[in-house]
Amino acid sequence: MSPPIRRPTYPLAHATRRKPxxxxxxxxxxxxxxxxxxxxxxxxxxxxxxxxxxxxxxVWGALGLPPTIIPSLSIVVGLMLVFRNQTSYDRFWTGRNCLTTVGTCVRNLARSFLASARGKGADAQLTDEERADTEKIIRVLVAILYAIKHNLRAEFNIPPASLAHYPPHARPNTSRPVSRAVSRRNSSEDGSFDSETLSTAKNEYVALLPDGLMGYEDQGLGLPLQLTVLVESFVRRGYERGWFHGPQASQMTVQINTLVDAYGRMETIRSTPIPVAHLIHQKQVLLLFCCVLPFATVDDFGWWAVPIVAIVAFTLYGIEGIGVQLEDPFGYDKNDIKMDGIIEDTRQELMVLLDEWRTKVEGRGTGLGGMFD
Incomplete structure (x- = not known):
């Protein structure tokens, strides 16, 4: 009897799921x-x-060049492609590590909040306001992950505060994220947006945000930073309630600072392309090499020079194309970081923690086998 095949369970299920x-x-x-x-x-x-x-x-019969010209050009082409791919993969790897740092900080903060949120005394219960506040901040922590993902993909998140003076029925439908590029193409001169286009975007995490929360992205404030202010405020309220002592609250602030720092490094990768001078010269060197190669091979190989040049061009342009895809690793391409799956796994973890914590505070169980005792 063959041993059972291990199936991926919920930990990392979305990030590691593969088809045969x-x-x-x-x-x-x-x-x-x-x-x-x-x-x-x-x-x-x-x-x-x-x-x-x-x-x-x-026609002419004398177009061939000495083959010795190829080695000198190939050295330059190889060095430039190595630099291009190494730089691009470093951006990919750094972005993945920063996403892990953000997820770790969110996990740490959620764990500390849930374990420390309890009433004073042996039998004291949390008030409805305290329970609602704790549940809200856990959802905000999860929303931070989605806000970071959408900001790195240049997508709108929530309605801007500048629309607050509009009557509810007259506001554009901006409750769902939408690409800024799409928004610009569908915006009119007065700044209003096509609500039909906005309504077709994803609606992954609007329910996680506090009711009535308005954004300030149109004024230059990213939603991730705005949400970290809510988390910092919860740390202060927890300290005033006696949930956290001074050093513990300080460590939570460090976690928030680390999260913002990691997000800032991801923004740097997203907003800092490879210098255009390098890209121009690399393209020109590739073009020059592949255009000189036929003249250096025509005398020795004849018509076989066509497949030979095709193979060389396929190899060199393929390496350069890989660098292009890895340069910005936060998009939707197959070779980009699996941000959707990674964030869904973290959301699943935190929602389980929140449900078990709610079971404990409502007296319906011990919460993760007594872990919240």
């Missing part, structure tokens, strides 16, 4: 491949090589 590979990676040309980015340059270089071979064989 039915096609070997060497034969895959979609779902994560970068062939769509390089098919045009590879095709053009192949056609150019065919033209060079035709002219060399049938």
């Amino acid at each position: 590979r039915r096609i070997p990676l060497v034969l895959r040309f979609y779902k994560g491949a970068i062939h769509n980015l390089i098919v045009v340059p590879v095709t053009l270089h192949s056609l150019f090589t065919a033209l060079v071979v035709y002219l060399d064989r049938n």
Whole structure:
């Protein structure tokens, strides 16, 4: 009897879930491949090589260059591509570590809040206001993860406070996140937005936010920072209620500062592209090398120079295309960080903690087997 196959459970279920590979990676040309980015340059270089071979064989007959020119150019091309890919993967890896830091800080804060939120005395119960306040802040912690994700993807989050003076029936439907690029394309000259376009965006975490919360993104304040103010205020209220002592409250503030710092580093990756001078020179060097290669191979290989140049162009432009995809790792591409799954896993964890804590404070159980005692 074969041993049972381990199935992923809820811890990391969304982030690590994989489908069985039915096609070997060497034969895959979609779902994560970068062939769509390089098919045009590879095709053009192949056609150019065919033209060079035709002219060399049938028109002029003396288009060949010494093959010794190739090694000197290949060294430069290799060094530039190595730098490009190493820099891009470093941005990808740093972004993933920063997301882990943000998730760790949210977990630590939620654990401390739930374990410390209790009434004074042996049999004292939390008031309705204190219970509602604690539940609200746990949801805010989860909402911070979604707010960071949407801000890194340049998407709106919640209605701006500048719309507060409008009657409720006259406000644009901005209760769901929407891409700023889409919003600009659908905005009129007076600044209003197409509500139909806004209503088609995702609605992942609006229910986690406090009722009536308005945003200030149109004034330059990101929602993640706005939500951390609510968390900091809860730490102060917990200290005044006697839930946290001074050093503990100080450590919670450190966790909030660490979260904001990690988000700031993710913003740096998102808003700082590779210098354009490097990108221009790299593209030009790649183009020069692949255009010189047909002249250096036509005498020795004839028509075989066409597939040879196509293979070389496929390799070099493919490496460059990988660097392009990894440069901004916070989007929706197959090769980007699995932000959706990672955040869903953290949300699941915190919601279980919150449900068990609610079971404990309502007297319906011990809460995680007595863990909240």
